[in-house]
Amino acid sequence: MSQQTPDDCLFCKIVAGDIPSERVAESERSIAFRDISPAAPIHVLVVPRRHEPTVGALAHASADDLADVFRLAQQVAEQEGVADANRMIVNTGSDAGQTIFHAHVHVLAGARFTEGRMV
Ligand code: AMP
Ligand code: ZN
Numbered sequence: 001m002s003q004q005t006p007d008d009c010l011f012c013k014i015v016a017g018d019i020p021s022e023r024v025a026e027s028e029r030s031i032a033f034r035d036i037s038p039a040a041p042i043h044v045l046v047v048p049r050r051h052e053p054t055v056g057a058l059a060h061a062s063a064d065d066l067a068d069v070f071r072l073a074q075q076v077a078e079q080e081g082v083a084d085a086n087r088m089i090v091n092t093g094s095d096a097g098q099t100i101f102h103a104h105v106h107v108l109a110g111a112r113f114t115e116g117r118m119v
Contacts, residue, residue, distance in 0.1 A: 006051040011102035015049050025076050029068040032076045032107075041110030042080050046073040053101040055090045073105050082109035 006012045013019040014033065021033035024044055035043040048065045052058040059066045070088075077083045086109040091098040 009051055009100075009102050011045075011047050011100055011104065012051050015047065025072055025079060027068055027072050029065050030072045032072055035106070039106075040108040042082060042086075042108065044073075044076050044080070044107040045104045046070075046076065046107060047102060047104040052103045054092045054098070055103045055105070056092060058103040069103070069105055073107050076107050077109065080107075080109060085109055087113055 010019065014021045015031055023031060023033045025032040029050070030046055030048050032044050032046045035045050046069050048058055048062075048069050050058070050062065050065050052061050052065075055066070055069075058069070073088055074083070077086045077088075086107055089106040089108065090104075091106075
């Protein structure tokens with residue numbers, strides 16, 4: 001799996017404020033901002049401030065950071081009025097569509113997702 005160091009990581013730069021993003025929520029441990037190329041009317045990324053390449057690595061590194069990412073994702077869903085109709089997605093590995101190797105959760109909503117199928 002390819003990995004990026006924090007110096008070479010787009011989401012670390014967004015966390016630091018060196019690259020602009022449309023932030024919609026933040027906590028001490030995580031930030032949430034709109035995806036630059038939305039796949040649904042509501043598409044927000046929730047990322048830990050700490051750099052870990054995948055959500056699985058984050059789970060091993062810090063249960064508190066992992067929990068906070070999902071807590072903030074739920075806060076975003078509530079803020080956006082889609083707490084009862086959203087899809088949270090985690091891609092792990094380039095074969096599964098991961099393009100940024102800084103852990104993140106996609107919060108998608110506002111579209112009618114395919115029923116009865118995961119993908
Ligand atoms: P993934 O494919 O799961 O690694 O998701 C990475 C996501 O980051 C994609 O949905 C991209 O559209 C999104 N993305 C890439 N660059 C930016 C950026 N500068 N600001 C916001 N979202 C971005
Ligand atoms: Zn990073």
